[in-house]
Amino acid sequence: MRPNLHQLAIYFHWPFCLSKCPYCDFNAHAFDSVDHERYQKAYQKALAFYAEKLGDREITSVFFGGGTPSLMKPEMVAVLLSDIKKHWKIADDLEVTLEANPTSVEIEKFKAFREAGVNRISLGIQSFIDKDLKFLGRQHDVAQAKRAIEIADQCFDRYSFDLIYGRPDQTIKAWERELKEALPFAKGHMSLYQLTIERSTPFYMRYNRGEFNVPDDIDGAEFYHVTQGIMEDAGLPAYEVSNHAALGQESRHNLVYWRYQDYIGIGAGAHGRFCMNGQKLSSRDHSAPEVWMERAESQGHGSHEWEEIAPEDKFVESLMMGLRLSKGISISALEENSECEFKDQIKTEHLKTAIKEGWVNFDERQISLTREGLLRLNQIIPYLLR
Amino acid sequence: MGMSQNSKTKPINEIRNFAIIAHIDHGKSTLADRLIQQCGGLEEREMQEQVLDNTDIERERGITIKAQTVRLEHTAKDGITYQLNLMDTPGHVDFSYEVSRSLASCEGSILVVDASQGVEAQTLANVYQALDNDHEIIPVINKIDLPAADPEKVRTEIEDVIGLDASDAILASAKTGAGINDLLEAICTRLPPPHEGEADKTTKALLVDSWYDIYLGVVVLVRVIDGYLRKGQKIKFMSNGATREIDRVGMFTPKKVELDILGPGEMGFITASIKDISETNVGDTITDEKKPCETALPGFKPSIPMVFCSFYPADAGEFEKLRESLGKIRLNDASLHYEPESSQALGLGFRCGFLGLLHMEIIQERLEREFDLDLIPTAPSVVYKINMTNNTQVELYNPVDMPDVVKIKSIEEPWIKATILVPDEYLGGLLQLCQDRRGVQVDLTYAGGRAMLIYRLPLNEVVFDFYDRLKSISKGYASFDYELDGYGENDLVKLEIRVNEEPVDALAMIVHRASAEKRGRQMCERLKDLIPRQMFKIAIQAAIGGKIIARENVSALRKDVTAKCYGGDITRKKKLLEKQKKGKAKMRQYGNVEIPQSAFIAALKMGDE
Numbered sequence: 003m004r005p006n007l008h009q010l011a012i013y014f015h016w017p018f019c020l021s022k023c024p025y026c027d028f029n030a031h032a033f034d035s036v037d038h039e040r041y042q043k044a045y046q047k048a049l050a051f052y053a054e055k056l057g058d059r060e061i062t063s064v065f066f067g068g069g070t071p072s073l074m075k076p077e078m079v080a081v082l083l084s085d086i087k088k089h090w091k092i093a094d095d096l097e098v099t100l101e102a103n104p105t106s107v108e109i110e111k112f113k114a115f116r117e118a119g120v121n122r123i124s125l126g127i128q129s130f131i132d133k134d135l136k137f138l139g140r141q142h143d144v145a146q147a148k149r150a151i152e153i154a155d156q157c158f159d160r161y162s163f164d165l166i167y168g169r170p171d172q173t174i175k176a177w178e179r180e181l182k183e184a185l186p187f188a189k190g191h192m193s194l195y196q197l198t199i200e201r202s203t204p205f206y207m208r209y210n211r212g213e214f215n216v217p218d219d220i221d222g223a224e225f226y227h228v229t230q231g232i233m234e235d236a237g238l239p240a241y242e243v244s245n246h247a248a249l250g251q252e253s254r255h256n257l258v259y260w261r262y263q264d265y266i267g268i269g270a271g272a273h274g275r276f277c278m279n280g281q282k283l284s285s286r287d288h289s290a291p292e293v294w295m296e297r298a299e300s301q302g303h304g305s306h307e308w309e310e311i312a313p314e315d316k317f318v319e320s321l322m323m324g325l326r327l328s329k330g331i332s333i334s335a336l337e338e339n340s341e342c343e344f345k346d347q348i349k350t351e352h353l354k355t356a357i358k359e360g361w362v363n364f365d366e367r368q369i370s371l372t373r374e375g376l377l378r379l380n381q382i383i384p385y386l387l388r
Numbered sequence: 389m390g391m392s393q394n395s396k397t398k399p400i401n402e403i404r405n406f407a408i409i410a411h412i413d414h415g416k417s418t419l420a421d422r423l424i425q426q427c428g429g430l431e432e433r434e435m436q437e438q439v440l441d442n443t444d445i446e447r448e449r450g451i452t453i454k455a456q457t458v459r460l461e462h463t464a465k466d467g468i469t470y471q472l473n474l475m476d477t478p479g480h481v482d483f484s485y486e487v488s489r490s491l492a493s494c495e496g497s498i499l500v501v502d503a504s505q506g507v508e509a510q511t512l513a514n515v516y517q518a519l520d521n522d523h524e525i526i527p528v529i530n531k532i533d534l535p536a537a538d539p540e541k542v543r544t545e546i547e548d549v550i551g552l553d554a555s556d557a558i559l560a561s562a563k564t565g566a567g568i569n570d571l572l573e574a575i576c577t578r579l580p581p582p583h584e585g586e587a588d589k590t591t592k593a594l595l596v597d598s599w600y601d602i603y604l605g606v607v608v609l610v611r612v613i614d615g616y617l618r619k620g621q622k623i624k625f626m627s628n629g630a631t632r633e634i635d636r637v638g639m640f641t642p643k644k645v646e647l648d649i650l651g652p653g654e655m656g657f658i659t660a661s662i663k664d665i666s667e668t669n670v671g672d673t674i675t676d677e678k679k680p681c682e683t684a685l686p687g688f689k690p691s692i693p694m695v696f697c698s699f700y701p702a703d704a705g706e707f708e709k710l711r712e713s714l715g716k717i718r719l720n721d722a723s724l725h726y727e728p729e730s731s732q733a734l735g736l737g738f739r740c741g742f743l744g745l746l747h748m749e750i751i752q753e754r755l756e757r758e759f760d761l762d763l764i765p766t767a768p769s770v771v772y773k774i775n776m777t778n779n780t781q782v783e784l785y786n787p788v789d790m791p792d793v794v795k796i797k798s799i800e801e802p803w804i805k806a807t808i809l810v811p812d813e814y815l816g817g818l819l820q821l822c823q824d825r826r827g828v829q830v831d832l833t834y835a836g837g838r839a840m841l842i843y844r845l846p847l848n849e850v851v852f853d854f855y856d857r858l859k860s861i862s863k864g865y866a867s868f869d870y871e872l873d874g875y876g877e878n879d880l881v882k883l884e885i886r887v888n889e890e891p892v893d894a895l896a897m898i899v900h901r902a903s904a905e906k907r908g909r910q911m912c913e914r915l916k917d918l919i920p921r922q923m924f925k926i927a928i929q930a931a932i933g934g935k936i937i938a939r940e941n942v943s944a945l946r947k948d949v950t951a952k953c954y955g956g957d958i959t960r961k962k963k964l965l966e967k968q969k970k971g972k973a974k975m976r977q978y979g980n981v982e983i984p985q986s987a988f989i990a991a992l993k994m995g996d997e
């Protein structure tokens with residue numbers, strides 16, 4: 003038995019935003035009137051449902067993501083957290099994260115969120131340049147961003163913020179300057195994402211019309227290397243492809259995903275992966291908020307039918323997530339997570355080539371990617387798999 | 389099957405067998421329809437346009453692939469009721485042998501020329517064939533109802549270009565019916581009755597065409613020369629010695645009508661429980677088994693494929709379906725040749741031989757349309773004759789099978805003689821095209837604002853996209869026809885395309901040394917754009933023998949990583965991986981990279997630009 007099988011993480015998805023950002027392909031809906039009370043009841047019902055199935059677990063982290071969960075009422079967050087405490091045993095160092103946008107309305111609520119039980123906040127700062135914030139379709143400016151960080155620092159023990167780089171017309175020099183300017187605001191954790199043009203986003207259309215350009219793979223690699231250097235010097239090395247933290251400041255909740263540990267997902271479009279009766283199941287909540295709520299009200303949860311994940315699929319998922327981490331994943335964890343043998347799933351010849359090319363570190367007990375390997379992650383996974 | 393009709397055979401003097409010759413779109417089928425209607429072969433309500441063109445493709449493209457006969461009756465002004473056998477012949481050069489056999493079964497032809505378009509290259513080729521068969525020809529200037537009709541100009545053109553006396557050409561409109569009676573009268577009076585035909589001689593009949601019918605087996609279209617064909621008679625096919633017993637004798641009106649007997653000079657069909665169409669060769673002589681005639685009819689040739697290409701199913705799972713479908717088409721088309729072939733780049737498929745380009749297109753279209761197959765055709769190729777240093781000669785059907793160059797003394801390729809009719813203003817462009825394709829000018833004459841070009845061209849320069857280029861240069865006004873014109877030695881080389889040092893079999897081609905570099909460079913550049921970048925650099929090369937003549941690189945991908953991947957993204961990411969994995973089934977390994985089959989398919993589909 004794996005040592006932490008009895009642990010469980012809970013993810014809440016709040017699928018609403020004031021407006022949708024043009025680069026975002028997450029399940030988010032721009033709504034200004036939401037029936038908070040009805041949602042709260044649906045979330046509560048789903049919690050009770052999962053508690054009945056997985057009540058013997060210990061909760062290690064809770065994450066409110068979205069969408070824009072800082073638009074939730076703090077009272078609702080308080081009720082949900084108190085329900086969790088009623089249903090489950092809680093780890094001493096429970097991590098409760100909430101994603102927030104740095105607009106003034108949301109900043110005002112930080113204190114109330116803390117009182118509700120949130121102890122970590124993740125801010126969508128995205129840039130320290132006003133013009134670029136506008137391009138990214140954000141509702142805040144740099145002054146508000148700085149103010150939000152200041153308040154977050156006052157309210158929470160831990161906070162993180164996101165930046166997006168590799169923006170149109172951004173030079174590497176300009177990004178270096180901006181990142182160095184941002185570093186004094188950091189406290190132990192930052193997420194740095196390269197702008198990706200996702201299908202089914204307004205940016206995709208505009209990009210394909212040739213309205214703007216983003217760095218190609220060669221410049222993108224250069225951006226990445228420069229970023230890593232700066233962050234290491236600042237004592238915030240990457241612990242995952244896009245996530246940086248001082249030792250011990252990693253997002254424990256997100257580590258659950260990358261380590262392929264158990265979590266449940268509640269809310270429109272939320273996914274879960276958890277073991278039950280000796281099977282690893284995947285849940286997938288209906289992505290339309292209205293439908294989700296009706297389902298949750300009638301059947302206790304808003305998920306499509308749970309599916310058992312086949313051993314080979316568990317291997318693929320575990321490898322795919324594990325290799326995102328700087329430390330990689332141990333062979334024993336991969337094998338335990340999947341019930342598959344490493345050597346049966348991996349092409350030995352390709353593994354050797356990948357090692358020789360300097361993309362993979364492998365020592366029989368642990369497999370991880372070098373920085374050059376991380377840059378090619380999407381190619382390496384299928385290359386290694388049988 | 390209609391009622392059996394106990395008919396006596398017609399005296400030879402009251403029979404007229406004729407073919408209709410026309411360029412595509414000049415109204416052959418409509419004219420035939422009109423003749424059938426006029427003679428009462430079909431009621432008005434039974435008429436559908438182009439009664440004789442049976443397949444969808446025939447109807448849509450306005451071409452005839454299989455020969456058809458219709459027996460009509462017309463009472464002429466002399467009071468005699470003549471039996472008119474209308475022979476609808478294939479009109480395209482690919483079927484020129486079939487055309488020649490159809491024409492051989494007739495004594496006269498109706499030459500249909502569009503009153504607004506004038507004489508076209510294809511018309512010429514067919515007229516010459518009719519003249520070769522000693523046909524009496526009645527020129528018909530059709531579509532005189534069109535506003536752009538200029539019958540006098542066309543009359544002059546027929547005289548100048550073809551050299552036929554057109555003073556008594558019949559002016560007609562198949563659409564309005566004008567001139568149809570005159571034409572019927574002319575058929576009875578101006579065309580001769582069947583030349584030969586002795587009733588008391590032993591059976592001798594020409595096999596004009598044949599097709600497979602699921603109820604009757606192979607239906608054989610015949611023209612009786614001497615003697616009779618009767619139900620129950622034992623017959624022999626002289627080309628292969630096969631013997632059969634006739635189980636049905638009949639004619640088309642165009643409805644199928646059973647008879648007891650076909651006599652000298654008559655046309656009709658027989659069935660004899662034949663399952664395999666390859667037994668019934670066009671041009672063969674049918675005789676009586678017990679009392680065979682001494683000599684076969686002249687002109688018989690077994691069908692020889694001239695153009696080759698391979699068909700691969702886009703979905704590898706459809707290989708068996710492709711095999712079955714080719715088999716079904718072959719039931720009705722003995723000139724289609726095919727055999728299984730395996731390609732590293734494209735998987736399992738069939739190497740197919742065709743009579744010509746149109747034949748190839750038709751087969752491809754039928755496979756795709758009637759059998760719902762998604763096909764990848766390779767570049768068409770011709771049959772080369774390779775003279776080896778040990779003084780043997782090898783026929784090369786597929787560039788991949790080219791022997792080692794050191795063992796080759798010389799290579800011969802098939803040539804054609806092309807006839808091109810083109811309005812003056814496009815002549816320059818066409819001369820350039822023929823020149824670029826290694827053509828040798830034979831003749832250039834003018835008639836009525838148009839030039840008639842005769843060129844000798846290597847067939848392999850024509851199979852590629854010559855016809856498309858010709859049409860685009862002349863804005864569609866040029867017409868083109870060709871006949872085969874022997875083999876000629878030339879400086880030909882096998883151009884090989886390599887990916888990461890490994891040859892891609894499906895892209896190998898035989899080209900003239902002078903154009904090898906250009907073609908090689910084009911293919912490399914094309915592949916460079918089509919092959920997706922990967923973790924490893926990909927080298928694309930074009931080579932002749934061991935010598936690299938062009939190269940391109942697909943640079944290695946430096947970065948491909950999803951920036952955000954959290955709990956909700958696993959499913960989506962895994963689906964992407966599965967898709968990649970599924971795509972791998974269609975991947976081909978070249979060195980350390982896998983190339984999607986789709987890249988090769990696209991390279992083949994792009995043609996020569």
